[in-house]
Amino acid sequence: MSTGSVEVVYRGIFQKTLAKNICRGIVLAARKEGKIGTAFGRYGDSPERNGIPAKQFAVVSDTAEELEEHLARYEPDNNDVTIVVDDALCKGVESWAWYGLQPINKLLGKGGTLLVTSYQSPNKLIKTIHRKGDPYNLALIKAQASFSGLWVYKDDHTDVRLLGALAKVAPHIVSLESIVAAIAEQWKDDGKVASAKKSYDLVESGPVGADQGSDEKPFSFDLPGWTKMEEGLVIRGMSAQPQDVPGRDGGYVPTRSETFKKFSTRTMRPVINFDTCTKCTLCWLNCPDTCFDITPDGFYDANMEACCGCGVCEAVCPVSDCVTMVNEESFxxxxxxxxxxxxxxxxxxxxxxxxxxxxxxxxHGFHHVGQYAEEIGK
Ligand code: SF4
Ligand code: SF4
Structure with missing residues (x-):
């Protein structure tokens, strides 16, 4: 008797269909082996918003009774595999469903596998992941973050590549044969079957020690206990008073939420060339998240704890190459x-x-057949 569970951490809206395809593929493949499984999103992540980290799960058991017993705990907190479909999420995730920053490996069981799509080296990526305190494995498939819109299916094979890799790192959940059979039945596409098999062969996996990784303490908040809660629904407004920044004399820094910082929403961040900035104010006026601090000398400084990486500032800046969106993984x-x-x-x-x-x-995903092979040099 055994139960296996897989957590998929993805960008809300942009990767919703991708996450659904992965979880559905796991359950369909498990059925080919006579197992029973279920796939579900987490209620706390709904409604989703653009880029906000969200989760779906797939749980597979040998019997219906065992599956029921496992699901009595709504959120599997001892997953065999955590799949991450944007490596910027490895810095930690902040969602509707909890307060503060959750390490990406928090719900991964001891000895489990963190399976990430990334072009980064394992060593570089491990530095951004919070220390777990237990050993686990890090597996990578070379791929960029695959984004699309709500309900949109982006046919760049990221889903089937992850399914192939899953069969390699967790064969006790689903075998390659079952994955291949499920993909052939679901998509009726030999190219997708070939991608899953190739990914099975190419996935790179290695151990991560209990004390390897970032020693940053993820930010968190004290939640009120039952005896301290106020009556009714309380939505506190933020103070209209600007913040004082120690050591900064002058300028203007708006008050921001202390309990929802949003930066884990970001997959890219703006970098600003202050030498060419004309202080036109457009980035400050148009930023939907009030991210820009006005500096004492009248420049506009994007606050990186508040920025969700939407790219509006880059789009509205009238000066060529003054604001440039750059991969979040570079910081x-x-x-x-x-x-x-x-x-x-x-x-x-x-x-x-x-x-x-x-x-x-x-x-932008992949645009032509063979682009993936070109990019990874195989
Ligand atoms: S990318 Fe620019 S416009 Fe968007 S939230 Fe960040 S600072 Fe504001
Ligand atoms: S939009 Fe560009 S030029 Fe204008 S203030 Fe912002 S960074 Fe400077």
Whole structure:
């Protein structure tokens, strides 16, 4: 008797169909082996919003009784595999469903596998993942984050590649034969079957030690206990008073939510060239999340704890290459870009060039047959 569970962490809306396809594929494949399974999203993540981390699960058991028993605990917290379909999520996730930042490996069981789509090296990626305290495995398939819209199916084979890789890292949940049979039945596409098999062969997996990874303490909040809760539904407004920033004299920093920071929504972030900025105000006026602090010398500094990475500032900036969206995976902190620039303009310029050079297209998937093989050099 055994039960296996898989958690899929994805970007709300943009990857909803991708996550659904993966979980559905697992359950269909398990049925080919005479097992029983179910796939479901988490109520707390609904309604989804663009880019906000969300989760779906697939649970597979040998018998209906065992499956029922397992599902009595609504959220499987000891998953065999956690699949992550955007490697920027490895820095931690903040969602509707909890307060604060949750490490990406929090619901992964001891000895389980974190399976990520990424072009980063395992060592670089591990540095961004919070220490788990238990050993686990990190498996990578080379792929970029595959984004599309609500209900849209992006046919770039990311779903079947992940299913093939899953069969390799967790054969006790589904075998490659079952995955191949389910894909052939579901999609009736030999190309997808070939992609799943190729991914099974190419997935790279290695151990991560209990104390390997980032030692950052994920931010969290004390929630009121039952005895401290107020009557009725209380929605506190934010103070209209600007914030004081220690060491910063002048400028304007709006008050922001202390309990919902939003930065884990981001898969890209803006970098700003203050040398070419004309202080036109358009980024500040148009940012939907009030992210821009006005600096004492009248520049606009995007606050990286508040930015959700929507790209509006890049789109509205009238100065060529003054605001550039860059892969979130290139950054390790939320430091103020304006402070870096004000401190040392030459170093900032070098930093800016380096970041802008590391600007792979994240959101476009694959466009032609063979592009994946070209990109990974196979
Ligand atoms: S990407 Fe730009 S416009 Fe969008 S939230 Fe961030 S700072 Fe604001
Ligand atoms: S939109 Fe561009 S030029 Fe205008 S203030 Fe913002 S960064 Fe500067």
């Amino acid at each position: 390790e902190d939320h430091d103020s870009q304006w402070e870096m620039w004000a401190k040392d303009k030459e170093s900032y310029s070098a930093w800016l060039s380096e970041k802008i050079a590391d600007k792979p297209a994240r959101s």
